Amino acid sequence: MLIILEPNLSYETIESLIERLTWMGFHVVRQGDDKLTLVSGVDKQVIMQDFLALPGVKQVMSLKSRFKLASRQSKAENTVIDIGGVQIGGGDLFVIAGPCSIESEAQLEACALVAKSAGAKALRGGAHKPRTSPYEFQGMGLEGIKLISRIAKAHGLLSVTEVMSEDQAYEAAPYIDILQIGARNVQNYSLLKELGKLKNPILLKRGFATTYQEFVMAAEYILVGGNPNVMLCERGIRTFETYTRNTLDLTAVPALQEMTHLPIIVDPSHGTGVRSLVPTMARAAVAVGASGILVEMHPHPDQSISDASQTISFSTFNHMMKELKAIHEVMRRF
Numbered sequence: 608m609l610i611i612l613e614p615n616l617s618y619e620t621i622e623s624l625i626e627r628l629t630w631m632g633f634h635v636v637r638q639g640d641d642k643l644t645l646v647s648g649v650d651k652q653v654i655m656q657d658f659l660a661l662p663g664v665k666q667v668m669s670l671k672s673r674f675k676l677a678s679r680q681s682k683a684e685n686t687v688i689d690i691g692g693v694q695i696g697g698g699d700l701f702v703i704a705g706p707c708s709i710e711s712e713a714q715l716e717a718c719a720l721v722a723k724s725a726g727a728k729a730l731r732g733g734a735h736k737p738r739t740s741p742y743e744f745q746g747m748g749l750e751g752i753k754l755i756s757r758i759a760k761a762h763g764l765l766s767v768t769e770v771m772s773e774d775q776a777y778e779a780a781p782y783i784d785i786l787q788i789g790a791r792n793v794q795n796y797s798l799l800k801e802l803g804k805l806k807n808p809i810l811l812k813r814g815f816a817t818t819y820q821e822f823v824m825a826a827e828y829i830l831v832g833g834n835p836n837v838m839l840c841e842r843g844i845r846t847f848e849t850y851t852r853n854t855l856d857l858t859a860v861p862a863l864q865e866m867t868h869l870p871i872i873v874d875p876s877h878g879t880g881v882r883s884l885v886p887t888m889a890r891a892a893v894a895v896g897a898s899g900i901l902v903e904m905h906p907h908p909d910q911s912i913s914d915a916s917q918t919i920s921f922s923t924f925n926h927m928m929k930e931l932k933a934i935h936e937v938m939r940r941f
């Protein structure tokens with residue numbers, strides 16, 4: 608059930624309305640200044656007229672979508688996430704760049720310098736790495752988190768890093784702007800529930816075999832927990848093809864945009880696993896209407912501790928950024 612509020616209501620009026628609805632047995636989530644969504648308790652025997660009689664209520668609509676908060680029905684306009692003036696999901700192209708793993712201060716410094724000068728807005732790097740083998744490098748942990756936080760800030764970039772557990776999320780939250788949830792954890796519901804309690808925007812990656820419905824429902828877990836700032840990231844799915852590491856599903860971008868108001872980011876690095884294909888698929892992602900790109904780069908790509916085969920060089924990155932800007936300019940006209 609969606610409750611549209613009268614314009615310009617006082618804080619007290621809205622609060623007492625929420626209190627009353629909660630008392631009536633509904634789980635109420637506030638969406639922006641003018642909407643309340645009743646996400647549970649809606650099977651109660653209360654008729655529309657009863658809601659309309661409440662002070663401050665302008666209109667009542669029943670929500671057909673299973674996504675009470677993420678759907679276009681509950682919020683028609685795009686969600687724009689604003690982090691200190693950097694907007695994600697508005698008109699600008701949001702580029703996240705950096706190494707797969709944080710390896711050293713020198714490595715991150717070099718990446719930050721290039722990312723900033725080419726127009727990227729965020730520096731990425733993994734400090735807790737979800738490696739297939741337990742014998743491979745697992746990441747620098749908290750030391751890496753502090754490093755990326757400091758270097759990103761020094762260069763006027765946002766920081767992005769992956770967390771794999773509730774403990775890691777709480778540990779990283781004070782240092783990191785955007786917490787990434789990796790493909791392997793997209794349906795880790797206890798983790799998603801905790802992320803709802805945090806203030807940090809969340810970059811939620813699609814799993815290897817996650818349907819669009821399951822993906823949006825995973826975001827719904829974070830939204831209903833009270834964190835409205837979620838961006839979805841298409842990063843390739845597993846198919847029968849072996850030439851590429853994954854199959855980058857660009858249909859996900861317009862399809863998810865029909866289903867949800869949340870910003871959609873594309874990761875052509877994990878999406879292909881092949882360095883030579885990354886710039887081309889990044890261009891395609893911008894052309895298909897993605898709000899942003901996540902790309903892995905490194906001062907010496909072949910020496911990357913993880914994901915070397917998909918990591919691009921600085922010169923490739925700089926060239927790609929020029930192409931992305933040109934395509935994005937054209938896209939603005941549509």
Ligand code: PEP
Pocket residue numbers: 707733737788789790791812842877
């Ligand atoms: C990553 O971004 O380095 C990563 C491990 O991504 P994914 O979860 O998409 O595999």
Ligand code: MN
Pocket residue numbers: 707708877903913914
């Ligand atoms: Mn990686």
